[in-house]
Amino acid sequence: MLIKSKPYRTIWSHPDDSTITQIIDQRKLPHEFIIVDLATVAYFCTAIKDMYVRGAGLIGATAGFAMYTAALQSRDAHFAEDIQQFARELSATRPTAKNLVWAIERQLTAMAACSSVQEKRDKGLEVATAIADEDALFCKQIGEHGVALIKEISKRKNGQPVNILTHCNAGWLAFVDYGSATAPIYQANNDGIAVHVWVDETRPWLQGARLTAWELKEEGIPHTLIADNTGGHLMQHGMVDLVIVGTDRTTFTGDVANKIGTYLKALAAYDNNVPFYVALPSSTFDWQIEDGVKDIPIEKRDGDEINKITGRAENGEMITVLVPPENTESANYSFDVTPARLVTGLITERGIVAANQDAILNLYPEKR
Amino acid sequence: MLIKSKPYRTIWSHPDDSTITQIIDQRKLPHEFIIVDLATVAYFCTAIKDMYVRGAGLIGATAGFAMYTAALQSRDAHFAEDIQQFARELSATRPTAKNLVWAIERQLTAMAACSSVQEKRDKGLEVATAIADEDALFCKQIGEHGVALIKEISKRKNGQPVNILTHCNAGWLAFVDYGSATAPIYQANNDGIAVHVWVDETRPWLQGARLTAWELKEEGIPHTLIADNTGGHLMQHGMVDLVIVGTDRTTFTGDVANKIGTYLKALAAYDNNVPFYVALPSSTFDWQIEDGVKDIPIEKRDGDEINKITGRAENGEMITVLVPPENTESANYSFDVTPARLVTGLITERGIVAANQDAILNLYPEKR
Numbered sequence: 001m002l003i004k005s006k007p008y009r010t011i012w013s014h015p016d017d018s019t020i021t022q023i024i025d026q027r028k029l030p031h032e033f034i035i036v037d038l039a040t041v042a043y044f045c046t047a048i049k050d051m052y053v054r055g056a057g058l059i060g061a062t063a064g065f066a067m068y069t070a071a072l073q074s075r076d077a078h079f080a081e082d083i084q085q086f087a088r089e090l091s092a093t094r095p096t097a098k099n100l101v102w103a104i105e106r107q108l109t110a111m112a113a114c115s116s117v118q119e120k121r122d123k124g125l126e127v128a129t130a131i132a133d134e135d136a137l138f139c140k141q142i143g144e145h146g147v148a149l150i151k152e153i154s155k156r157k158n159g160q161p162v163n164i165l166t167h168c169n170a171g172w173l174a175f176v177d178y179g180s181a182t183a184p185i186y187q188a189n190n191d192g193i194a195v196h197v198w199v200d201e202t203r204p205w206l207q208g209a210r211l212t213a214w215e216l217k218e219e220g221i222p223h224t225l226i227a228d229n230t231g232g233h234l235m236q237h238g239m240v241d242l243v244i245v246g247t248d249r250t251t252f253t254g255d256v257a258n259k260i261g262t263y264l265k266a267l268a269a270y271d272n273n274v275p276f277y278v279a280l281p282s283s284t285f286d287w288q289i290e291d292g293v294k295d296i297p298i299e300k301r302d303g304d305e306i307n308k309i310t311g312r313a314e315n316g317e318m319i320t321v322l323v324p325p326e327n328t329e330s331a332n333y334s335f336d337v338t339p340a341r342l343v344t345g346l347i348t349e350r351g352i353v354a355a356n357q358d359a360i361l362n363l364y365p366e367k368r
Numbered sequence: 369m370l371i372k373s374k375p376y377r378t379i380w381s382h383p384d385d386s387t388i389t390q391i392i393d394q395r396k397l398p399h400e401f402i403i404v405d406l407a408t409v410a411y412f413c414t415a416i417k418d419m420y421v422r423g424a425g426l427i428g429a430t431a432g433f434a435m436y437t438a439a440l441q442s443r444d445a446h447f448a449e450d451i452q453q454f455a456r457e458l459s460a461t462r463p464t465a466k467n468l469v470w471a472i473e474r475q476l477t478a479m480a481a482c483s484s485v486q487e488k489r490d491k492g493l494e495v496a497t498a499i500a501d502e503d504a505l506f507c508k509q510i511g512e513h514g515v516a517l518i519k520e521i522s523k524r525k526n527g528q529p530v531n532i533l534t535h536c537n538a539g540w541l542a543f544v545d546y547g548s549a550t551a552p553i554y555q556a557n558n559d560g561i562a563v564h565v566w567v568d569e570t571r572p573w574l575q576g577a578r579l580t581a582w583e584l585k586e587e588g589i590p591h592t593l594i595a596d597n598t599g600g601h602l603m604q605h606g607m608v609d610l611v612i613v614g615t616d617r618t619t620f621t622g623d624v625a626n627k628i629g630t631y632l633k634a635l636a637a638y639d640n641n642v643p644f645y646v647a648l649p650s651s652t653f654d655w656q657i658e659d660g661v662k663d664i665p666i667e668k669r670d671g672d673e674i675n676k677i678t679g680r681a682e683n684g685e686m687i688t689v690l691v692p693p694e695n696t697e698s699a700n701y702s703f704d705v706t707p708a709r710l711v712t713g714l715i716t717e718r719g720i721v722a723a724n725q726d727a728i729l730n731l732y733p734e735k736r
Binding site: 217226228263 | 592631633
């Protein structure tokens with residue numbers, strides 16, 4: 001998608017040296033645009049854990065390239081042992097993210113099928129590239145399916161802008177391209193359908209304010225930033241036509257782990273008969289866990305992410321400020337789980353489907 | 369209540385000159401403690417509108433003293449005309465706050481019953497003081513009634529800490545003393561009942577992080593700060609025993625206007641069978657409006673309160689930082705309305721009552 005009118009992806013091989021991966025440092029957006037080189041597994045781990053990169057698809061794609069780097073770093077004589085150790089280190093960085101383990105396992109399986117270490121390394125680059133390309137393709141398809149929902153509402157409203165609320169950033173910055181929740185919005189915009197997006201700022205990390213607002217601005221989509229507390233009020237007053245969010249892990253039974261606060265918006269949507277959709281590529285499904293609320297591990301991050309906020313000061317400098325009294329204890333749960341009963345439907349690369357086991361397994365019969 | 373172990377109220381007459389009112393500038397808390405003199409109605413209006421003071425009871429008490437100042441400023445020959453003009457200016461500062469108009473009307477009625485201008489002015493000080501004293505007394509009584517709820521849960525938990533979630537600041541800083549939502553908590557603490565408070569940081573203005581966390585710290589009450597998005601997750605996992613919030617206006621039918629986001633927490637409490645109580649003195653009731661969601665006016669404030677955040681930088685300076693891209697449009701609705709059906713009960717100075725018209729009018733029969 002566009003940054004200052006120039007098309008980008010969120011991750012790519014260095015044009016002059018494919019052993020180096022390049023990413024955008026998303027911690028600095030929207031005020032600074034910095035490209036970072038990743039050349040060792042340790043740096044990949046930092047980039048994922050400290051949120052240089054974040055978002056379901058991009059974490060998966062980054063893990064894909066990280067495993068290629070892991071293959072380069074694994075000793076010839078101890079390849080199996082080393083690559084497993086790197087895989088464990090990478091898996092531990094973000095416990096809720098399904099795409100992380102999915103990409104790591106996909107790489108391990110592909111490499112295991114190769115005989116020589118050189119073949120394993122070549123395969124690593126091939127699979128990393130395939131994961132990234134597939135992520136972009138699947139997001140594009142999510143957009144093509146999801147746009148039908150927007151088109152229908154637009155028709156009902158006689159072309160008045162369709163008001164879509166989204167939480168966190170499930171935009172193209174959270175994937176390789178297009179995004180999941182945003183893909184139908186970008187598709188609608190391309191198709192000439194008037195849309196307006198309510199952007200939850202998404203505390204504590206403020207992905208909505210920092211990233212979603214920025215990418216919508218770069219793409220020229222009308223949007224309004226709101227505090228996370230606002231969605232219920234808007235829905236009570238008919239100001240939201242549709243909610244679309246992303247997910248970091250969705251069970252095959254339809255329970256949706258996503259950025260903390262998603263559950264609250266889903267409750268409000270349910271209470272006000274606003275359709276609540278979750279957009280995801282199949283790589284985000286968890287085919288093992290049945291009860292998402294009970295069993296999806298919820299990452300707990302540093303309380304400083306709540307107590308301290310970084311932004312641009314008047315002099316242009318990036319400054320971090322403390323809000324509560326010094327040494328205030330904070331609990332920073334990163335995700336919550338929205339039970340399937342509150343989800344109107346899932347928008348996947350294969351089509352739109354109800355959030356229940358039967359419907360999901362009908363769409364992915366190979367997972368039965 | 370205590371600030372650095374010294375007891376304070378939030379508003380008082382200047383000890384050397386009763387024509388001047390003193391307040392704590394709450395915009396600077398918790399990092400700076402500054403007392404401000406208010407000597408003209410214009411300055412009172414600024415103090416209310418720009419949130420030097422905020423919170424249901426304190427807005428009412430401030431309006432009480434403001435009307436005394438208005439009486440001093442009204443010209444002898446044009447008293448009736450001038451005082452009405454000041455009353456209109458004050459009423460316009462915070463449209464959702466019921467205590468504001470309540471205090472202004474109480475002053476106008478009391479002054480109207482006096483014959484001379486001097487008597488009206490004397491009455492103004494008398495009523496302002498009475499409003500403040502009554503506010504403190506009513507909050508104390510709210511604490512005495514509300515503590516029963518906490519005591520009962522504590523018994524059921526065999527003395528394990530009772531986890532109470534609160535939103536915004538309905539603490540003593542929002543009233544003259546004790547607070548509404550916090551009064552039962554302070555009372556429990558006095559009674560030796562173990563409590564722990566989940567403090568919603570409360571975007572956009574961050575009253576929870578800035579004020580509630582600070583006053584609980586000064587009173588030595590265990591507490592944990594959370595992003596507003598977190599309450600649902602905590603309730604899903606049995607980590608909240610009770611929700612107590614304040615309100616800026618509650619209809620006689622039990623609909624509760626309170627800080628934006630309250631409705632979302634009420635939905636989560638309802639979905640997880642967590643009792644959801646609202647604490648309020650009778651001055652916060654609206655005896656006219658029947659449908660709160662439809663008819664309570666909701667204040668919309670400057671979007672900059674969302675886009676820009678002020679806190680203490682590492683060098684100790686108070687700095688304001690911009691989070692989203694420059695010129696991002698934000699919608700800053702300050703309040704939402706929680707329908708009575710989601711409210712377990714109201715804690716008033718006369719006792720605890722169900723959130724419906726019959727129960728409320730039984731408690732306040734003079735309002736029938």
